[in-house]
Amino acid sequence: MLEYENKTVQEVVACTCDRCQKRMTPDDHDSGWHERVSLSLWGGFGSIFGDGNKVSLDLCPQCLRDTLGAWLRITPPEPDGLAYQERLRSEWDGREADRPRPPRGPAGSDDA
Ligand SMILES: [Zn+2]
Incomplete structure (x- = not known):
């Protein structure tokens, strides 16, 4: 026979983008x-973010694309x-000429 106890569980009900402050909720499908x-x-030890520091980030889809879009691996359905x-x-x-660039094409086909 299994025994049960009640537990309190926290559920994320909203998320605010750290870049543009857009509030996103599961009920708003356009959010x-x-x-x-x-x-x-x-x-961790010797981390570029500082030993033991917590690093966290929440981004909306638009800010994800605008900041990291060049490095996203998007698998196209078409x-x-x-x-x-x-x-x-x-x-x-065009925007960030001095920033690191994502790899282009398969390995060994560098156009540099
Ligand atoms: Zn955003």
Whole structure:
């Protein structure tokens, strides 16, 4: 026979983008809730973020694309999805010329 006890569980009901402050909720399907990104990590010994520091971030889909879009690996459902990813990378290259660039094409085909 199994025995049970009641527990209190916390559930995320809203998320605010750290970049643009957009509030996203699961009930508002246009808010970006289902494509939001949240990350959280603890800096280890010698971490570039500081030993033991907590690093966290919440981004809406628009800010995810605008900040990290050039490095996102987007698997297209259709052939023109590749063109979309290349356009994202081109936009990034034009805006942030002094920033690191994502790899292009398969290994060994560097166009440098
Ligand atoms: Zn945002």
